[in-house]
Amino acid sequence: MGLLRYLGSRAGRLALSLIAVSIITFGLLQLAPGNFADIQRVTSGATSIAGTGTESMLAETQARYGEGTPVVEQYLTFMQGVVTWDMGPSYRYAGRAVEDIIESAFPVSATLAVLAVLLALLIAIPAGVYAALRQNSKSDHTTMFLVTLGHALPNYLIAAFLIIVFTAYLGWFPSSGWSTLDHVVLPVVALSLGPAAVLARYVRSSMLETLREEYVTAALAKGGPYRTVILRHALRNSLIPLVTVVGPLLAALMTGTVFVEALFRIPGLGYYAATAAASRDMPLLMGTVLFFALIIMVMNLLVDLTYGFLDPRIRAEGGWGRSRPRKVSTQPA
Amino acid sequence: MTMTEPRDGATAPTATEPLLHVADLHTEFRREQGEPLRAVDGVSFDIAPGRALAIVGESGSGKSVTMRTVLRLLPRTARTTAGTARFQGRDLLTLSARDMRRVRGRDIGMVFQNAMEAMNPTLTLERQLTEHLLWHGICGKAEAKKRAVQALADVGIPEPERRIRVYPFQLSGGMRQRAMIAMAMITQPALLIADEPTTAVDVTVQRQILDLLAGLKERGTGIIMITHDLGVARYFCDDAVVMYAGRVVERAPTRDLLDTPRHPYTRGLLGSSVEVGGRDRPLAPIPGSPPDLARRPVGCAFHPRCAEAQLPRCREDQELIEISTTRAAACWRAGDDDD
Numbered sequence: 139m140g141l142l143r144y145l146g147s148r149a150g151r152l153a154l155s156l157i158a159v160s161i162i163t164f165g166l167l168q169l170a171p172g173n174f175a176d177i178q179r180v181t182s183g184a185t186s187i188a189g190t191g192t193e194s195m196l197a198e199t200q201a202r203y204g205e206g207t208p209v210v211e212q213y214l215t216f217m218q219g220v221v222t223w224d225m226g227p228s229y230r231y232a233g234r235a236v237e238d239i240i241e242s243a244f245p246v247s248a249t250l251a252v253l254a255v256l257l258a259l260l261i262a263i264p265a266g267v268y269a270a271l272r273q274n275s276k277s278d279h280t281t282m283f284l285v286t287l288g289h290a291l292p293n294y295l296i297a298a299f300l301i302i303v304f305t306a307y308l309g310w311f312p313s314s315g316w317s318t319l320d321h322v323v324l325p326v327v328a329l330s331l332g333p334a335a336v337l338a339r340y341v342r343s344s345m346l347e348t349l350r351e352e353y354v355t356a357a358l359a360k361g362g363p364y365r366t367v368i369l370r371h372a373l374r375n376s377l378i379p380l381v382t383v384v385g386p387l388l389a390a391l392m393t394g395t396v397f398v399e400a401l402f403r404i405p406g407l408g409y410y411a412a413t414a415a416a417s418r419d420m421p422l423l424m425g426t427v428l429f430f431a432l433i434i435m436v437m438n439l440l441v442d443l444t445y446g447f448l449d450p451r452i453r454a455e456g457g458w459g460r461s462r463p464r465k466v467s468t469q470p471a
Numbered sequence: 472m473t474m475t476e477p478r479d480g481a482t483a484p485t486a487t488e489p490l491l492h493v494a495d496l497h498t499e500f501r502r503e504q505g506e507p508l509r510a511v512d513g514v515s516f517d518i519a520p521g522r523a524l525a526i527v528g529e530s531g532s533g534k535s536v537t538m539r540t541v542l543r544l545l546p547r548t549a550r551t552t553a554g555t556a557r558f559q560g561r562d563l564l565t566l567s568a569r570d571m572r573r574v575r576g577r578d579i580g581m582v583f584q585n586a587m588e589a590m591n592p593t594l595t596l597e598r599q600l601t602e603h604l605l606w607h608g609i610c611g612k613a614e615a616k617k618r619a620v621q622a623l624a625d626v627g628i629p630e631p632e633r634r635i636r637v638y639p640f641q642l643s644g645g646m647r648q649r650a651m652i653a654m655a656m657i658t659q660p661a662l663l664i665a666d667e668p669t670t671a672v673d674v675t676v677q678r679q680i681l682d683l684l685a686g687l688k689e690r691g692t693g694i695i696m697i698t699h700d701l702g703v704a705r706y707f708c709d710d711a712v713v714m715y716a717g718r719v720v721e722r723a724p725t726r727d728l729l730d731t732p733r734h735p736y737t738r739g740l741l742g743s744s745v746e747v748g749g750r751d752r753p754l755a756p757i758p759g760s761p762p763d764l765a766r767r768p769v770g771c772a773f774h775p776r777c778a779e780a781q782l783p784r785c786r787e788d789q790e791l792i793e794i795s796t797t798r799a800a801a802c803w804r805a806g807d808d809d810d
Contacts, residue, residue: 352588358544360603360654361576370602371591378593450593450638 148442152435159431160220160424164213167420174229174418216424228422230413236425239410244392244429246316247399247406251391253322254329255384261285261334266341267373273346282342289335294397297328301401314403325402329395333387340383341376348376378448385441386434393430488560489517490662490693491541496554498533498540508764510536510549512717518710520661523684523694525704525725527740528714529761534697537714538664540564542579543571559661576603580655584667586647590639590654596623597635600654609658622653626683645676652683662693669703681707701744705729713737716762716772719791721805723798733800735777771802779804 207215219225225236265285269278288296304324305313311324348354349372357367392407399406407426414422446453496514499507511533518524526534539545541556541563556563559578563571575581583589590599600622601615610618616635623631626649639647648668655663665684669677685707688694698704704711704725711728713721713736721734732738739757759776762768768775774785784803791799792806799805 352583352585353591355544356581356583356589357591357602359542359575359581361572361574361606362603363572363606366606371594375591375593448593451640454638454641 148439152432152439155435156428156431160217160428161213163424163427164209164216167423168209170418174420216421220425220428225425226421228414228419230417230419230422231410236421239422240407240425240429243405243407243410246404247395247408248392249322250325250329250395250399250404250406251388253326254391255333255388257326257330258334258337258387259384261330262337262341263373263377265334265338267345267368269338269342270345270349271368282339285335285338287335288331291331292397293328293332293395294401296331297325297398297401300324300328316402316404321402321404325398325404328398328401329391333391336387337380337383340380344376344379345372348372351375378445381441381444381448385437385444389434389437392433392437489557490520490559491518491695492555492557493517493537493541494555494557496537496540496556497552498536498545498549499552501548501550502765505765507550509767510717510764511540514554514714514717514719516712516719516722518662518693518695520693521688521691522710523688523696523708525708525711526695526697526714527699527701527704527711529699529740531761531764532714533717534699534714535666536717538581538666538695538697542575542581542664544575573607576660577607577609577658578661580658580660580663582652582655582663582665582668585671586651587639587644587671589651590647592638592640595636595638596642596650599639600635600650600657603654603658607658618657619653622657623650625656626650626653627679628653645672645679648672648676648680649683652680656687656692660692662695663687664695664697666697667699668696670698670700677703701729701740713740716764716767718772718801720773720802721798721800722791723800727798733794733798733805734773734802735779736773737800739776739778 216225223237228234228236228239231239262285265281269281272278291299301313301324304310311320312318313324315321351372354367354372357371358364362371393411395406396408396412398404399409400412407429410422411426411430413419414426494515496511497509498511499509501507514533514537516524516526526537528534536545536549540549540551540554541558543551543563545551551564554564558574561570563574566574597616597619600619601612604610604615604618605612609615619635620631623634628634628646628649634642634646634650639650642650648671652668663684668684669680672680681703684694684696694708696703696708708725711721711723711725712719713728713734715736721728721732721737723733728737729741732741736757739755742755743757757776758778762772762775770786771777771780771789774780774782777785787803789801789803791801792803793799794806
């Protein structure tokens with residue numbers, strides 16, 4: 139199958155999946171107890187919605203969806219908004235359209251995610267290779283212990299620790315906000331340590347497996363310098379399966395990291411999605427959930443393409459990675 | 472000895488100076504607990520240029536470990552404790568890592584049992600055929616590519632210009648095995664070590680592979696063939712060494728070894744070989760199985776399986792006994808039936 143035809147069929151299936159996700163989400167939200175006005179009233183201590191500033195918004199939404207219209211019609215109206223990228227105003231963030239919020243928050247989350255994954259790989263690949271080359275030695279055990287420590291600590295704890303040391307005590311980095319490069323450092327570090335641990339274990343075991351391959355011995359038997367053989371023959375092949383882990387990891391981080399974004403007061407997607415859910419901000423919630431689904435699916439498609447690009451056996455099958463065993467993401471929430 | 476072999480130079484190998492002289496080689500494997508396993512236990516043999524030597528034995532007899540000891544490609548748990556491996560006047564076991572690397576692939580080529588496993592699945596043939604030419608500084612990239620195409624043509628692979636761009640999995644099994652031989656001989660090594668090169672291929676391909684190796688031999692390359700197939704040994708090899716439990720139990724010209732085996736184990740191997748035994752002789756497999764190296768029998772390691780064992784005597788250590796200038800066997804009765 140040619141690449142174009144493959145992409146076409148994948149895009150078609152992707153659209154179908156998105157429709158399924160939207161129906162399920164919309165249905166579930168209809169069943170969820172409470173609505174925006176109630177939640178606002180309860181949290182503000184008021185006894186009626188009068189004076190909370192939500193009246194005008196409710197009126198606007200009612201006008202948009204039509205009061206008392208059937209659920210199916212509401213759904214279709216919303217989906218029309220999705221397709222035309224005009225999903226109407228958020229309840230919670232008065233005056234901002236859902237698509238505006240996604241457009242402004244996604245680049246923030248994406249930047250964080252890409253940098254965190256890069257840093258994680260930068261830690262994981264050398265650590266994993268180092269440990270694998272010295273399997274079962276003291277340096278192997280020490281490396282893997284340190285790495286596992288990063289996995290055992292939840293990222294918000296690491297974040298809090300980083301703030302205490304580098305902001306409160308040393309004063310090197312700011313603890314909150316998102317405007318200069320300084321703001322990026324601590325959250326990226328906090329986000330990367332957990333994934334780095336997962337990836338390092340993965341690199342180590344994959345590398346150990348590859349080192350046992352006969353073609354590594356064969357390359358040495360041809361007189362290959364140790365370093366060249368390790369890098370060109372062993373490392374390259376042992377990193378191919380890593381793509382299947384990195385893709386979902388990237389997607390998980392891109393869809394936002396609620397705790398870390400909240401701790402550092404970063405206006406990322408996770409933060410908006412969480413507040414939307416808490417306050418039953420239906421338009422924003424539906425918008426973000428669908429957007430997350432899209433990101434995860436696109437990321438899986440990219441993984442498959444990369445896999446086919448890296449491994450000629452899969453490319454030759456024409457499946458572009460469709461036949462490979464899929465690894466499940468191990469990203470903690 | 473063949474016509475193409477250099478005879479006038481000072482470094483030209485002569486009959487008295489073998490290409491590779493292995494003496495008293497010992498390699499052991501570390502274990503979690505207990506004594507190390509003596510996988511190679513005092514192995515010696517010689518090979519001259521333009522000759523083929525078979526190393527015969529069941530799996531686990533130490534054939535492959537012996538050759539990996541010579542090339543110093545042992546796993547980390549293995550250690551060579553004694554012995555010499557003199558190749559072109561230098562002891563390979565005491566060379567620096569860098570000098571050893573220059574020998575591997577350039578002066579000694581290695582052919583593996585299964586090309587599917589011994590070739591990198593994600594690199595093209597071109598890359599795998601040329602990389603060691605570049606590592607050893609034998610030629611530049613363009614020349615290396617030319618040689619790779621020629622090498623594929625030499626082993627009878629059609630359309631070598633196109634095939635050089637494919638990946639190993641895109642070749643048939645027989646072609647893959649021949650491509651691996653091309654990879655080993657592209658540097659024109661003086662010695663080729665072939666580890667069961669015909670075990671994983673069809674019989675028709677087997678013949679092609681052996682003919683290819685025979686061509687190399689005629690051009691003066693020394694070939695060591697690790698095999699458990701006596702038919703292959705008889706067809707191809709001038710001399711043979713039979714190994715059992717890490718030791719050489721018999722050494723002889725292949726023809727003599729097969730016609731008049733002197734060690735009971737060699738006789739057992741012949742008796743259990745379908746091809747060599749022939750139709751008129753019933754198959755007589757050796758009873759029992761090769762010994763666990765951790766529980767090596769005292770004295771002659773073969774005696775618990777040996778039909779001719781006489782007990783007190785066979786429990787004593789048994790050295791190789793020279794029967795003639797070309798033959799030796801590690802059985803105290805090997806000299807008796809000399810006629």
